Amino acid sequence: MPNTPDKPRAYRIAPRYLANADADGSETVRPLLDAGWGPSRDDEGNTFVTAPDLRARLAHLPESDGRTLWKISANPDAFAPPEWLVTFDNQTPPEVVADFTTALADAYTRGPSAYLGGDGQTVGVDTCLQLLDAEWSFDPATPFLTYQSPDRLVRLHIRDNPVRHEAEMAGDTERWLFEVGPPGQVWYATASSRLPEHLLQALTSAVTDPSPVHRSMRRIDLDHLPAEATATPTAPTPIEVARIRAATARSVSSASSRQPSLTAPPTPPAPIGASSATTPRRSPL
Template sequence: MSVQQPNDNYLYQEVLVSPMYLAGTGGTADPSFAPVAHWPHHYLDDGPCQLVITSPDHRIRIGWYGDDFDLWKITAAEEASSSTRWTATFNHSMPPEVVVGLTTALASDYAEADVYDGNGRFLANPSMNWADAVRPLIDAGWTHGGGAASGTVEIVAPDGQAGVLIDNRRYRFDEEAVTLWAGPHGWGTRAEAIFTAGTPSHLIAATAATMVDPAPVVRERHHIHREVAHLVSLTPVTPSTLQAPRAPTPLDVRRTAVTQAVQRAARFPRTAADLRVMAARSRTSTSAQNPSGSPAPALAARPSASPSTPRRSR
């Protein structure tokens, strides 16, 4: 007796996924770029990094590695040519809605620096109190996990499917110190965000805050890994599921921001081919310069050629 396979209509049905931290990337990394859509974009032909978004002064860099093992690598430095002060790396299984927490905080920090002292909180020294970096998790009821090695602290979600590991034994700014994780062990199931020791605590906290947002995210059924499917709640998207008749709460505001990010991301290129074409155009067209002479944002008016960002070829 043959086993009936799900049809395409079922597999491509949009569903609300909860908890969000187990939802995966959904085939696109674009929402993570929405808060910095106005920053310069650089499309690269060669190497694993296909797109680099930089602050106007190039002190903040957001690299997207669509075909490699690290999907996002975000760094900051005191000067455009100076050594990196800190690095945050998000792997291929981390939902872009989590990355939005960091890119939003960076955009805010940079805007404030431009108005005030020109330096910016994104270069602040991390707090001496490790709990400051994960305060949103503690406030949401995440508790100490057992089995952490000496000199480390682990905080785990109530469902045991997400957590953070803090390594207090790290002394150099470029050593890995904080790891946010979600999902069971495995290349296709474990989401990770790794921060080096020099990362400002408020930026880690901004990222962690998205992990405890109970608002579900939209995915297609086939985006959910089969080893994660039994750990999440899936609700088919219908007009009734998307209604919010009550007054907006802070969580609703955050959900709206992510939704708007996804809508703006629909204009972004989503395949490696798109990115390479954009790079070629930028070299052959003089229209990439705005009247002031600085590069114009290239992603703003490009239609998507494919429904998803490239998956890893390795």
């Protein structure tokens, strides 16, 4: 029997923060577009989505150097340097980015005070307390303030020493660093010091949400999932169901046509024939 190619099929991957990044990224920018933000592209193929007042921007950077794929920032006015910066690397599941952009779009519609904050400073105490309430543990063995999820697959590192704002906006350092996945299969998200508390909480929820997501994968791709992830095949798609039914119908029709007649027909038979019935990593924009 000849070898047949391994066809992709749908799986439900849980938790979602262990799913791969190979999924449709268009939903990551949809909340911003719905809020009136405008898209553009550079000559290299990178995509930018900018707020109407030019105070906030998302950049999708598949052609840039390094691992950072998404940069999201906001500033007090169109000519000011960014007030805060959030980044996601190229292995981040796009559903995580979409949850954060949904929160940002909602904040944007409420005005600058919602997405820039009052004095521009965030303490993060409420966020850390929420993690402890969710049974996260504090890890004293790192040079940072580190919180670890119960499954030990998500770690939040917080720099408690002074950090220069210019260095954060350049991407040279960060106040908040999420490290997600087992060793060798880690992806990262970062946030700078002045991200408003409610957006930091939205980012934390997006990163740590264990809800399953769907992926179209080949069997060989499953070998690259972290061992801690579960991959459950979903029900056959409507196209697969139609193909199975069509193949079954052809098989039954063929078997029936090969059966010998047991009695002579009383009248000349009508012509017999086969049934003729027929069944009637990419840019996010």
